[in-house]
Amino acid sequence: MNKTPAPKVSARGPVDHEVRDQIVAAATEHFRFYGYEKTTVSDLARAVGFSKAYIYKFFESKQAIGEMICANCLDEIQTEVKAAIDAVDSPPEKLRRMLKALVESCLRLFFQDRRLYEIVSSAASGRWPATLVYEDFIEQSIREILQLGRQSGDFERKTPLDETTRAIHLIMRPCFNPLLLQHGLDTTDEAPVLLSSLILRSLSP
Amino acid sequence: MNKTPAPKVSARGPVDHEVRDQIVAAATEHFRFYGYEKTTVSDLARAVGFSKAYIYKFFESKQAIGEMICANCLDEIQTEVKAAIDAVDSPPEKLRRMLKALVESCLRLFFQDRRLYEIVSSAASGRWPATLVYEDFIEQSIREILQLGRQSGDFERKTPLDETTRAIHLIMRPCFNPLLLQHGLDTTDEAPVLLSSLILRSLSP
Incomplete structure (x- = not known):
């Protein structure tokens, strides 16, 4: 599976809400195809191309992304x-x-x-x-x-x-x-x- | 598991609707405890104490009993x-x-x-x-x-x-x-x- 490049870090660092939006957009696409219930945060991390730890910096759980x-x-x-x-x-x-x-x-x-x-x-x-x-x-x-x-x-x-x-x-x-x-x-x-x-x-x- | 005795056969044979009622009553009790979706006709036959073939003489399927x-x-x-x-x-x-x-x-x-x-x-x-x-x-x-x-x-x-x-x-x-x-x-x-x-x-x- 192709890895999505990690978000560009500008001089002031990536803006939180931009990264959150990027994760949500990618997760929406992923859930569309594979379903929400069956997907874990690990699956999502792999699909989105971020590390699981990086996703957890922005969302405390899969439900938080679902929300x-x-x-x-x-x-x-x-x-x-x-x-x-x-x-x-x-x-x-x-x-x-x-x-x-x-x-x-x-x-x-x-x-x-x-x-x-x-x-x-x-x-x-x-x-x-x-x-x-x-x-x-x-x-x-x-x-x-x-x-x-x-x-x-x-x-x-x-x-x-x-x-x-x-x-x-x-x-x-x-x-x-x-x-x-x-x-x-x-x-x-x-x-x-x-x-x-x-x-x-x-x-x- | 105790077998329920098969219905008594009188001179004119058991009355169909009585046997049907007996199967339905036993099945209702069984489904109450074990659930409808998970029970097969074989489970039911064992529990009711009739042979599967005998049940099929009166109901063509589990759904027919459920109905x-x-x-x-x-x-x-x-x-x-x-x-x-x-x-x-x-x-x-x-x-x-x-x-x-x-x-x-x-x-x-x-x-x-x-x-x-x-x-x-x-x-x-x-x-x-x-x-x-x-x-x-x-x-x-x-x-x-x-x-x-x-x-x-x-x-x-x-x-x-x-x-x-x-x-x-x-x-x-x-x-x-x-x-x-x-x-x-x-x-x-x-x-x-x-x-x-x-x-x-x-x-x-």
């Missing part, structure tokens, strides 16, 4: 979903767009490449920090759309905001949690429209 | 859910009771005994016939409650019945499908109430 890959993946979903929400003004339409974008991003990032699915599902099972940030983002997005819709008069205001937020979060969960989504791949065409429509009927003032 | 166990388990859920629905008259209350009973039965039957979970999850992944009957039962129960509520004036009638039925089925899915339910065990306290309340708000005329 960075997972965080990048979940970040990308959050960016796409946020763009979809911000692209429209009407709160009901924001909610529709949110669910549609969520399903589309998750399908693309988790399942077009089954190897990335392995990392995000380990992350979801193990409740890695990146997945908690991701869950919070979704909960917060729902809450903000609800608040906007309550202000605009599009949505009812009788039900406590926390209750509605939590219920919608539960309904959306099979669409954004990789462990659930894998068992609903036959419903991803119809689910976003059917669920948004039912949720919006439940929100009518 | 019977799974069907019994799903039947029990259906009986309990039906009783819960029939115990009240008001359509909104029927819907609440249905979801509550569904979650309680599934938790008890799928998860109090993790070994049975293994069979029902194989069934759900493989779409065994018993799981299709179970899915149909749930869809049909939702539809009947909706029809009653539309007649009584409790529920709105503008949305096509098929659409509402399908959307509610999708929302309930994480509560009755063992593959999804296993990833939502931390939400089973709040889910039935939150989801029923949101669904009922969506149904208000």
